Amino acid sequence: MLEQKIVQIEWAGLQGQRPREAGCNSRLAIHGLYVRPGIAVITTDQGVSGFGWSRISQSEAESLIGTPIADLYGAEGEGEQKYVPDAYRAIEYPVWDLVGQLTGKPVYALVGDYQGDGYTAPCYDTSLYIDDLHLTDHQEAADLIAAEAQEGIDQGHTTFKIKIGRGAMHMPLESGMQRDVMVIKAVRQTVGTEATILLDANNGYNLNLTKTVLAETIEDQVYWMEEAFHEDGQLYRNLKDWMAKHGIETLVADGEGGASANLLIWAEDGLIDVIQYDIFGYGFSRWLKLGQKLDTWGVHTAPHHYGGYYGNFATCHLKNGIQNFGFVEWDAAVVPGIDDSSYTIQDGQVQVPNRPGFGLTLDRQVYDSAVKDDGFIAKG
Numbered sequence: 006m007l008e009q010k011i012v013q014i015e016w017a018g019l020q021g022q023r024p025r026e027a028g029c030n031s032r033l034a035i036h037g038l039y040v041r042p043g044i045a046v047i048t049t050d051q052g053v054s055g056f057g058w059s060r061i062s063q064s065e066a067e068s069l070i071g072t073p074i075a076d077l078y079g080a081e082g083e084g085e086q087k088y089v090p091d092a093y094r095a096i097e098y099p100v101w102d103l104v105g106q107l108t109g110k111p112v113y114a115l116v117g118d119y120q121g122d123g124y125t126a127p128c129y130d131t132s133l134y135i136d137d138l139h140l141t142d143h144q145e146a147a148d149l150i151a152a153e154a155q156e157g158i159d160q161g162h163t164t165f166k167i168k169i170g171r172g173a174m175h176m177p178l179e180s181g182m183q184r185d186v187m188v189i190k191a192v193r194q195t196v197g198t199e200a201t202i203l204l205d206a207n208n209g210y211n212l213n214l215t216k217t218v219l220a221e222t223i224e225d226q227v228y229w230m231e232e233a234f235h236e237d238g239q240l241y242r243n244l245k246d247w248m249a250k251h252g253i254e255t256l257v258a259d260g261e262g263g264a265s266a267n268l269l270i271w272a273e274d275g276l277i278d279v280i281q282y283d284i285f286g287y288g289f290s291r292w293l294k295l296g297q298k299l300d301t302w303g304v305h306t307a308p309h310h311y312g313g314y315y316g317n318f319a320t321c322h323l324k325n326g327i328q329n330f331g332f333v334e335w336d337a338a339v340v341p342g343i344d345d346s347s348y349t350i351q352d353g354q355v356q357v358p359n360r361p362g363f364g365l366t367l368d369r370q371v372y373d374s375a376v377k378d379d380g381f382i383a384k385g
């Protein structure tokens with residue numbers, strides 16, 4: 006298997022659609038209806054293919070033609086675990102999928118102990134955006150987001166992430182704060198006491214506003230507070246001390262974008278409980294290694310994944326290699342060309358198929374036409 010080499014790399018952008026338009030977060034305008042995952046297919050000289058998310062350019066793809074699998078996938082140091090080296094990160098997901106095809110194993114079985122059927126990963130519904138700015142009445146706004154949470158319940162979700170920070174830019178501060186709290190309470194009312202609620206302010210709060218919202222929602226049991234403000238060791242220390250004093254056990258989550266170089270130092274110091282580097286930006290192999298380090302610090306792993314579609318599935322497989330894995334960020338969409346029907350959500354868990362690689366199926370007709378439209382084929 007390892008003596009095979011890559012003889013062809015194809016790339017195309019596919020387009021899919023969310024079930025509902027995603028609105029604003031605290032700092033950006035409407036996110037919209039569409040997702041556009043770039044998908045690469047890599048093929049060996051034995052005619053075996055793997056596919057997955059990629060942003061590779063044609064010239065980079067051409068430079069990788071002829072690369073043996075032994076280079077693309079190997080052990081580092083003394084451990085037995087194999088990874089895709091940093092040099093090949095541009096086609097990391099297709100390589101993991103290809104190795105799955107060659108070994109007949111799902112990726113989860115390549116990265117962790119569990120090898121059987123019935124593999125699952127906890128996920129959260131990430132679709133509760135700031136979708137209510139057209140409404141002047143706070144209660145109507147809260148009811149709208151609660152109705153969206155109900156749609157998530159109907160899809161099998163039990164964990165929900167709510168976008169907050171309306172008063173950072175979209176609304177006057179006090180009014181936005183009031184609405185944030187009413188939205189949280191309305192969602193809690195709808196999802197029930199057993200469900201898990203996460204908040205994400207996209208850095209739209211400051212320390213005092215964060216304390217205000219956490220204090221006003223104590224009985225709503227917020228599990229994590231994500232990107233309350235741009236990460237800062239002093240402010241996080243203050244927040245942690247304040248939470249301890251008030252018996253608030255909400256976790257601090259951060260690291261999604263433009264993360265501080267000190268993020269991991271603060272995590273090791275106990276100031277940040279959940280690390281959220283992006284599943285594509287940071288990468289699967291690097292996440293596997295980092296997650297195992299976070300395990301030793303008692304810090305949770307919950308990669309950011311929004312708008313990429315493919316990360317819904319790929320992130321599930323990481324869980325098998327990381328003890329303190331938190332959640333898969335689930336950004337539901339339908340993408341013509343990719344059959345994901347072997348993945349389902351039940352009781353807040355993604356049921357992951359025991360199929361080779363990432364377990365997805367590519368529709369070659371749709372993909373070939375996307376390659377012709379605006380993609381490329383690199384071959385030796």
Ligand SMILES: [Mg+2]
Nearest residue numbers: 205231232261
């Ligand atoms: Mg976020």
